[in-house]
Amino acid sequence: MKVSTTAIWDSFVRGYHWLQVLCIGGLWYTGTEGLMDWHFAIAYFLLTLLLTRIIWGFIGSDTAKFLLFVRSPRAVLQYFQSMRKTKNDEVHLGHNPAGGYMVLGFFILLVTQLITGLFANDDIISEGPLAMYITGEESSLMTEIHALNFDVMLGAIVLHLVAIFFYLYKKDNLIKPMLNGRKETVTEIDTDAAPKMVNGLIGWIVFATIGSAVYSYLAKDIVAYLF
Numbered sequence: 001m002k003v004s005t006t007a008i009w010d011s012f013v014r015g016y017h018w019l020q021v022l023c024i025g026g027l028w029y030t031g032t033e034g035l036m037d038w039h040f041a042i043a044y045f046l047l048t049l050l051l052t053r054i055i056w057g058f059i060g061s062d063t064a065k066f067l068l069f070v071r072s073p074r075a076v077l078q079y080f081q082s083m084r085k086t087k088n089d090e091v092h093l094g095h096n097p098a099g100g101y102m103v104l105g106f107f108i109l110l111v112t113q114l115i116t117g118l119f120a121n122d123d124i125i126s127e128g129p130l131a132m133y134i135t136g137e138e139s140s141l142m143t144e145i146h147a148l149n150f151d152v153m154l155g156a157i158v159l160h161l162v163a164i165f166f167y168l169y170k171k172d173n174l175i176k177p178m179l180n181g182r183k184e185t186v187t188e189i190d191t192d193a194a195p196k197m198v199n200g201l202i203g204w205i206v207f208a209t210i211g212s213a214v215y216s217y218l219a220k221d222i223v224a225y226l227f
Contacts (some may be wrong), residue, residue, distance in 0.1 A: 003184050003185070004184070004185055005182040005183065005184050005185075006093055006182060006183050006185065006194050006195075007181055007182055007194070007195070007197050008063050008093050008094050008177055008181065008182065008183045008195060009061075009063060009094075009177055009178060009181045010060065010061045010063075010064065010181065010197055010198060010199070010200035010203070011181070011199075011200030011201070011203075011204075012052075012056060012060065012064075012200035012201075012202075012203025012204055012207070013053075013056070013060070013061065013063070013064050013200070013203075014178055014179070014181055014200075015200070015204070016049055016052070016053050016056075016203075017178055018178075019045075019049055020046065020049060020050075020110075023042050023043075023045060023046040023049065024046075024153070024157070026038070026042045027039060027042050027043060027046070027150075028150075028154075030042060031150075036122065036125075036126040037222055037225060037226055038226065040126075040128075040219075040222050041219060041222050041223060041226060043114060043117055044214050044215075044218055044219040044222070045211075046110070046114065047114050047214060047218075048207060048210050048211040048214045049207065050107070050110050050111065050114065051210050051214075052203060052206050052207040052210055053107075054107070055206055055210075056203050056206070059198070059202075060198050060202075060203060061195060061196065061197045061198045061200075062094070062195035062196045062197070063093065063094030063095070063195045063197075064198075066104075068094075068195075069094055069095040069099075069100040069103065070100045070101070070104055071097040071100055075097045076097040076098050076101060078097075079096060079097040079098055080098065091183075091185050093183060093193075093194065093195050094195060099163070102156075102159070102160060102163070105156065106153075106156055106160075109149060109152060109153045109156060110153070112145070112149045113146065113149050113150060113153060116142045116143070116145045116146040116149065117146055118130040118131075119131050119133075119134055119138070119139055119142040120139065120142045120143040120146045121139050121140070121143055122143070123140075123143075127139065128142075129218055
């Protein structure tokens with residue numbers, strides 16, 4: 001059986017994905033252990049990643065663009081119906097319709113987590129850089145949302161992992177393309193149907209630019225203290 005490969009994930013999307021995994025793990029550990037200086041430093045790094053990814057959702061590769069991977073609810077329903085078929089030859093180059101909403105939901109959770117963290121406090125010594133601009137009650141509310149949202153995010157991660165293993169069972173490896181950027185298919189993909197890819201280096205240049213601003217306005221003191 002001849003297997004063809006098609007480029008679906010550029011280097012920035014792949015790097016973003018795995019760095020996001022490390023950041024969330026780091027935020028969970030540092031938050032649990034009370035290592036708040038490291039917690040803030042990792043959060044600023046993740047903020048830079050997320051801002052870049054949002055921009056990349058408009059200027060990046062086809063598979064990274066919001067307009068192309070966020071489908072209509074009807075398309076999601078049709079996708080779930082097609083999964084019930086014993087044989088389903090439909091190939092999705094990038095996020096499938098259901099996966100697109102999972103990604104969008106995760107972006108919303110991350111944005112909520114980062115914004116509330118900027119205004120949160122631990123009632124002892126640490127507080128977000130913008131906490132001074134709101135009342136103590138408002139900051140406490142942000143702290144509660146911050147904690148609750150992280151629990152919801154952990155639930156979304158579990159759901160994501162379950163989906164990965166489900167697709168592995170269905171002979172659709174989602175992990176390998178996120179490592180090498182290419183999807184293997186048993187059917188030849190027409191050149192016109194293949195997603196248009198943008199050099200991921202451009203994404204990393206945007207990341208460095210945004211990172212410089214985040215460092216200057218938010219992270220400079222924390223980084224200087226840690227290093």
